[in-house]
Amino acid sequence: MNERHASRHGQDFSIPARLLHWAMAVMIIAMLFIGAGMVATVSERHALLISIHKPLGIAILLLAIVRLGVRWRYPTPELPRHLPAWQRLAARLSHWLLYALMLAMPLIGWAMVSAAGYPVTLAPGITLPPLVPTSVTLYAALRFAHTWLALTLFALILLHLAAALYHAWMLRDDVFASMTSGTRRRGPGSE
Amino acid sequence: MSRQPPRPPRAIFRLAAIGLVIAILATAFAYVSGWLDPGWLTPDSLIDTLEADTGIHAGYRRNHAKGICVTGEFESNGQAAALSRASVFDPGRRVPVIGRLAIPGPDPNASDAMPPVRSFALLFRLPDNEQWRTAMNAMPVFSVSTPEAFREQLEASQPDPQTGKPDPDKLAAFFQAHPETKPFLAWAKTARRSSSYANIGYNSLNAFRFIDDDGNTHFVRWGVEPEAPFSPMTEAQKQDPDFLSQELRQRLADGPQRWHLIITVAEPGDPTDDATLAWPAERRRIDAGIVTVDSAQSQVDGPCRDINYDPLILPDGIEGSDDPILSARSAAYSESFNRRTREQAEAPNRHQEPQS
Ligand code: HEM
Ligand code: HEM
Ligand code: HEM
Numbered sequence: 001m002n003e004r005h006a007s008r009h010g011q012d013f014s015i016p017a018r019l020l021h022w023a024m025a026v027m028i029i030a031m032l033f034i035g036a037g038m039v040a041t042v043s044e045r046h047a048l049l050i051s052i053h054k055p056l057g058i059a060i061l062l063l064a065i066v067r068l069g070v071r072w073r074y075p076t077p078e079l080p081r082h083l084p085a086w087q088r089l090a091a092r093l094s095h096w097l098l099y100a101l102m103l104a105m106p107l108i109g110w111a112m113v114s115a116a117g118y119p120v121t122l123a124p125g126i127t128l129p130p131l132v133p134t135s136v137t138l139y140a141a142l143r144f145a146h147t148w149l150a151l152t153l154f155a156l157i158l159l160h161l162a163a164a165l166y167h168a169w170m171l172r173d174d175v176f177a178s179m180t181s182g183t184r185r186r187g188p189g190s191e
Numbered sequence: 192m193s194r195q196p197p198r199p200p201r202a203i204f205r206l207a208a209i210g211l212v213i214a215i216l217a218t219a220f221a222y223v224s225g226w227l228d229p230g231w232l233t234p235d236s237l238i239d240t241l242e243a244d245t246g247i248h249a250g251y252r253r254n255h256a257k258g259i260c261v262t263g264e265f266e267s268n269g270q271a272a273a274l275s276r277a278s279v280f281d282p283g284r285r286v287p288v289i290g291r292l293a294i295p296g297p298d299p300n301a302s303d304a305m306p307p308v309r310s311f312a313l314l315f316r317l318p319d320n321e322q323w324r325t326a327m328n329a330m331p332v333f334s335v336s337t338p339e340a341f342r343e344q345l346e347a348s349q350p351d352p353q354t355g356k357p358d359p360d361k362l363a364a365f366f367q368a369h370p371e372t373k374p375f376l377a378w379a380k381t382a383r384r385s386s387s388y389a390n391i392g393y394n395s396l397n398a399f400r401f402i403d404d405d406g407n408t409h410f411v412r413w414g415v416e417p418e419a420p421f422s423p424m425t426e427a428q429k430q431d432p433d434f435l436s437q438e439l440r441q442r443l444a445d446g447p448q449r450w451h452l453i454i455t456v457a458e459p460g461d462p463t464d465d466a467t468l469a470w471p472a473e474r475r476r477i478d479a480g481i482v483t484v485d486s487a488q489s490q491v492d493g494p495c496r497d498i499n500y501d502p503l504i505l506p507d508g509i510e511g512s513d514d515p516i517l518s519a520r521s522a523a524y525s526e527s528f529n530r531r532t533r534e535q536a537e538a539p540n541r542h543q544e545p546q547s
Pocket of ligand 2: 028031032033034035036039053055056057058102105106107108110113146147150151153525529
């Protein structure tokens with residue numbers, strides 16, 4: 001096998017990292033659609049979606065913490081060395097930004113609901129304590145941040161997805177497989 | 192692995208496929224956000240319709256803009272505990288309340304003599320960070336049963352730029368097209384305006400579900416009934432645009448004001464998704480306890496200012512019904528709250544418009 005691929009040989013994301021990545025990808029994309037949809041309707045969907053949005057958001061927060069632990073515990077594959085330096089840097093930066101946003105979004109949501117003086121109700125009878133004291137100034141800032149960081153996150157996910165598909169369909173290297181079925185099982189050249 | 196990158200023209204198709212995936216996701220997002228169809232009834236467009244009446248009054252609620260804060264407590268007598276497991280109904284439970292008495296309409300400078308309706312909103316602060324919020328109107332039924340009809344009503348009642356008054360033809364056409372408004376119109380024709388915020392009753396209008404200890408559901412509506420006897424608005428009061436808040440402060444100087452919290456229980460077949468229809472008068476009514484109001488504060492800096500009386504902020508033991516107005520209120524009140532808190536944050540010391 002040539003050197004290009006050797007750099008990635010046998011290096012996949014750990015199984016827990018892959019499971020978390022895909023479970024959370026579905027949850028986070030669903031959250032963005034639920035959030036955008038619920039503030040755009042006055043129908044009964046509004047009440048239904050908001051009752052999903054809050055517990056799902058808190059679940060994402062918990063999983064994001066577990067995920068950072070998994071990332072620290074297991075090795076992370078390097079990107080192929082033949083990629084231009086700027087692309088590897090962009091990948092690294094965007095991945096950290098994704099981690100930052102998947103933690104920040106639910107924390108801002110929780111803080112924003114607290115600042116408005118609303119009870120942070122996840123389900124009937126399950127109420128979280130307020131994260132910050134009631135304050136309209138704080139609420140206004142957090143409410144603004146919740147919208148704009150959500151749009152930033154969505155844009156970043158679109159870029160991330162485009163890059164992943166570019167690896168899978170255009171470059172046809174191991175980057176995509178390292179997050180899915182793994183590279184080890186792929187073709188004779190890899191063993 | 193050792194596959195070679197595709198050569199054109201296949202590369203073109205693959206690139207296009209990537210572009211297509213991204214475009215589909217982005218379009219779906221724009222669609223659920225309501226960006227593709229400007230005619231959608233959104234919380235935004237409902238609040239815009241309310242603002243179109245008398246313009247933007249920065250910092251104020253977009254409806255029921257004129258009002259006064261009150262504080263006090265609720266003491267439960269335990270009678271409703273069999274119907275709802277909410278802790279607020281425990282026998283002997285006493286919880287603080289922050290309330291707001293107001294008149295409907297988006298203009299904070301409206302005259303108190305104008306509208307036939309007054310309103311009472313309450314926030315009950317329960318143990319374990321739970322809250323019960325309710326916003327009630329002094330009327331027996333609501334005018335319409337859907338948010339779409341509500342927007343039509345708002346549009347039909349908008350002041351004509353020429354006369355400054357709603358166009359009677361537009362209003363007549365609206366009521367003609369909406370027969371569900373009949374019970375409301377029948378009431379409005381005979382309704383007598385009260386001389387006080389404290390001598391009338393207020394109703395939730397929308398139905399809710401009470402959940403008891405065993406998880407059974409009971410459909411209810413609630414309201415508060417005053418201890419003070421009704422008396423109509425006087426001729427002198429009609430001349431004073433702020434008589435309601437002044438009268439209330441005088442009353443409170445003489446002593447606390449009380450209302451009984453009355454729960455009306457539906458029977459099978461009673462409409463629970465339509466606030467234009469009253470339930471039969473013989474329905475079981477439970478006196479659940481007493482709301483006592485002992486002081487009033489200006490809404491410019493009082494404790495009710497930063498409260499959104501969203502009718503779907505409910506404790507365990509109370510849930511919304513299938514009435515479509517409830518979800519619409521929750522969505523619209525939140526948008527109104529977003530706008531007024533942003534204005535408040537931008538200019539916290541803004542000298543607000545004249546206030547009661
Ligand atoms: C929508 C479909 C998605 C696809 C096809 C996809 C694909 C991938 C692939 C192939 C990798 C491995 C990149 C590498 O080798 O460095 C990766 C990494 C990553 N993905 Fe995704 N992803 C998707 C959605 C998401 C979403 C919604 C998020 C979170 C907001 C996300 C967060 C991440 C992060 C943080 C990494 C870096 C992992 C690390 O280095 O620890 N992904 N993704
Ligand atoms: C991954 C986490 C989250 C994402 C991606 C997310 C996304 C969104 C989006 C896109 C919106 C619509 C914003 C707009 O268009 O103005 C929204 C609104 C909202 N979010 Fe989140 N959210 C998250 C977590 C949370 C959490 C944990 C809470 C609360 C516990 C929360 C509470 C809210 C509320 C209350 C609104 C609507 C506020 C209103 O009516 O104005 N969010 N969210
Ligand atoms: C689709 C129908 C309705 C819409 C769009 C609507 C809209 C609004 C808005 C935007 C506010 C200001 C909220 C804030 O900024 O805090 C408000 C306040 C209020 N509404 Fe409604 N409303 C509707 C139906 C009702 C009904 C059925 C009732 C009767 C119980 C009601 C009673 C009240 C009361 C009492 C307030 C004042 C709350 C306070 O004092 O803060 N509304 N409404």
